[in-house]
Amino acid sequence: MASSAAARPSGSRKPLLALAAVLAAAPLALANNYTYEVAILVGLNALACVGLNLLIGYAGQISLGHAAFFGLGAYGSALLASRYGWPTLVSLPTAVAAVGLLAWAIGRPILRLKGHYLAMATLGFGIIVSIVLSIEDGITGGPDGMPVPPLKIAAWTLAGERTWYWLIAAALLAAVWLARNLVDSPHGRALRALHGSETAAAALGVDAARHKLFVFVLSALFAATAGALAAHYSGFITPASASFLRSIELVTMVVFGGMASTFGAIVGAAVLTTLPQLLTVLKEYEMVVLGAVLMATMIFMPRGIVPTLASALGPTLEKAFAATRGKRF
Amino acid sequence: MLTQTLLSGLTAGAIYALVALGFAIIYNASQVINFAQGEFVMIGGMTAAALVEAGVPLPLSIVISIAAATAVGLLLAKLAIEPARGASVVTLIIITIGASILLRGLATLVWDKKIHRLPAFSGETPIVLGGAAGSATLLPQVLWVLGAGAAAVALLTWFFRRTLAGKAILAVSYNPLAAELMGISVRRTLAASFALSAALGALAGVLIAPIAFTSWDSGVMLGLKGFAAAILGGLGSAAGAVAGGLALGLVEALGAGYVSSAYKDVFAFLIILAALVFLPDGLLGRRAAERV
Numbered sequence: 001m002a003s004s005a006a007a008r009p010s011g012s013r014k015p016l017l018a019l020a021a022v023l024a025a026a027p028l029a030l031a032n033n034y035t036y037e038v039a040i041l042v043g044l045n046a047l048a049c050v051g052l053n054l055l056i057g058y059a060g061q062i063s064l065g066h067a068a069f070f071g072l073g074a075y076g077s078a079l080l081a082s083r084y085g086w087p088t089l090v091s092l093p094t095a096v097a098a099v100g101l102l103a104w105a106i107g108r109p110i111l112r113l114k115g116h117y118l119a120m121a122t123l124g125f126g127i128i129v130s131i132v133l134s135i136e137d138g139i140t141g142g143p144d145g146m147p148v149p150p151l152k153i154a155a156w157t158l159a160g161e162r163t164w165y166w167l168i169a170a171a172l173l174a175a176v177w178l179a180r181n182l183v184d185s186p187h188g189r190a191l192r193a194l195h196g197s198e199t200a201a202a203a204l205g206v207d208a209a210r211h212k213l214f215v216f217v218l219s220a221l222f223a224a225t226a227g228a229l230a231a232h233y234s235g236f237i238t239p240a241s242a243s244f245l246r247s248i249e250l251v252t253m254v255v256f257g258g259m260a261s262t263f264g265a266i267v268g269a270a271v272l273t274t275l276p277q278l279l280t281v282l283k284e285y286e287m288v289v290l291g292a293v294l295m296a297t298m299i300f301m302p303r304g305i306v307p308t309l310a311s312a313l314g315p316t317l318e319k320a321f322a323a324t325r326g327k328r329f
Numbered sequence: 330m331l332t333q334t335l336l337s338g339l340t341a342g343a344i345y346a347l348v349a350l351g352f353a354i355i356y357n358a359s360q361v362i363n364f365a366q367g368e369f370v371m372i373g374g375m376t377a378a379a380l381v382e383a384g385v386p387l388p389l390s391i392v393i394s395i396a397a398a399t400a401v402g403l404l405l406a407k408l409a410i411e412p413a414r415g416a417s418v419v420t421l422i423i424i425t426i427g428a429s430i431l432l433r434g435l436a437t438l439v440w441d442k443k444i445h446r447l448p449a450f451s452g453e454t455p456i457v458l459g460g461a462a463g464s465a466t467l468l469p470q471v472l473w474v475l476g477a478g479a480a481a482v483a484l485l486t487w488f489f490r491r492t493l494a495g496k497a498i499l500a501v502s503y504n505p506l507a508a509e510l511m512g513i514s515v516r517r518t519l520a521a522s523f524a525l526s527a528a529l530g531a532l533a534g535v536l537i538a539p540i541a542f543t544s545w546d547s548g549v550m551l552g553l554k555g556f557a558a559a560i561l562g563g564l565g566s567a568a569g570a571v572a573g574g575l576a577l578g579l580v581e582a583l584g585a586g587y588v589s590s591a592y593k594d595v596f597a598f599l600i601i602l603a604a605l606v607f608l609p610d611g612l613l614g615r616r617a618a619e620r621v
Contacts, residue, residue: 062419109606115418116362120560121605123553124598135591244553248426255423284438291431295409298424302416 023169036161043168046269051222057260060195065126071242073224074231078148096224103220133239145238258304332465334586342578343478347533348555349570351526357502358522365429367552373531374543378445395531402527436545447538
């Protein structure tokens, strides 16, 4: 196992380079501010989903409350910057770190739970956070939300869709690099062993509790970063960003794109962020079509889009790839 | 005050118990957590309210609305869950989430986005109770909720203990393969469990609609509370589902009455978190062992 991982580094960098190329080329297809805005939303969701996929896809632990981390990152950075006048460059990492600490404190007791019980615990935590955010209106502005100061680096204010696009693209690339490195590390193998069977992994000397907690905190950090960036980008946040439906949306993106596939998480985020935008033309039929698409995809591609397409097209692609290689040499 | 609070807690608890029973029945038959359970409640309430508004007599409306939800449950099992058998549990959960979005969307198309109300089954005149804890008033509908809830639980117990169909469902929940070998159709059991859960959900929806109103999205929170109640009682345990539902309703009512009404929904989920941390298998759940 170790030798195959060691032999792979040059190969495993290719997908990352491909993603960088796609992110760099995408602006060519983005005609106006609206399309940039959609691309930024895709990037923010993808950032959260790459982290959530580590938890769900690799470690096999479900979370139905991840929007809480997204929302707390957003509100945390917004409140530190607007109420206490912190520079956003300090408020953002502070809020993200605080969310990480919270995830650690919550994760320690609840990650002992399994399956549906863990689902319920994370769901409960998420709902509590979203309700507190809407009730404590003295601090958070309540259900109507609150304005968020823009992101500032020294005297330079980050503004405009194009600037934000590059920031989010860089953040996403860094997140994917981190996630892929983690998956290929001994830590990642321990996580996959846990996914297979926690008891068997523990018998082989894997410290299940420590590994699960680590990846839970890491995924919370990803979500909080995405949330804080989203808040500073849009300049406004509401408790809806931390709601149960939003948590469900994040899990759906991961499963839809394909669990245990970092690029699946990105594809899932891209499809399910743009789909509602496209479906707005359907007006009152929007929800019906969204629900039907979701059901049909999961019924016919239960492993998600990317793994299903990869195994269907894999041989064809490999052949084509081998052909081009043959020509070159 | 206390009597009043306990009564309203029991009322909500009875509704949660019915929804939780639906979760337990489907979970036992298929290991699926059906996130569209709340939508069955909504379909029950909305169909009955729409029919009554159209001039159909109340009892007939109730029967039709439960039948309609049962049909939706059957369709969900046949068209969505059965073709996806063998998929991972998370995939199945996402399918039911897709179904819940679809059903909410259909509800806005078939009806509208307004809030509807079903007339109370036997009038609105409150019954005044005198007791040691002071006088309390009671809506006649509360008696309907408690009575019909208790009747449904009794009927279910009889169904699972005394009828062949009920025993077949139980057999599948213990061991699908062994049940199949004994000639029980696992597919029909799956369909039956969805139909039964949908009927229970619709019954809850019809019972609560005169008190809490109904709208296209009224199933979301009820579904989550039902799931919480099922987990609190120990997933898959019918007695646990009823106990969990009642406990959740009472905790919520006491919290709302004596601590803060704004945080009503928070109490329910705090209790769940506490219970999960200290009693990881629920109030009446059996301790699960993992097979390696």
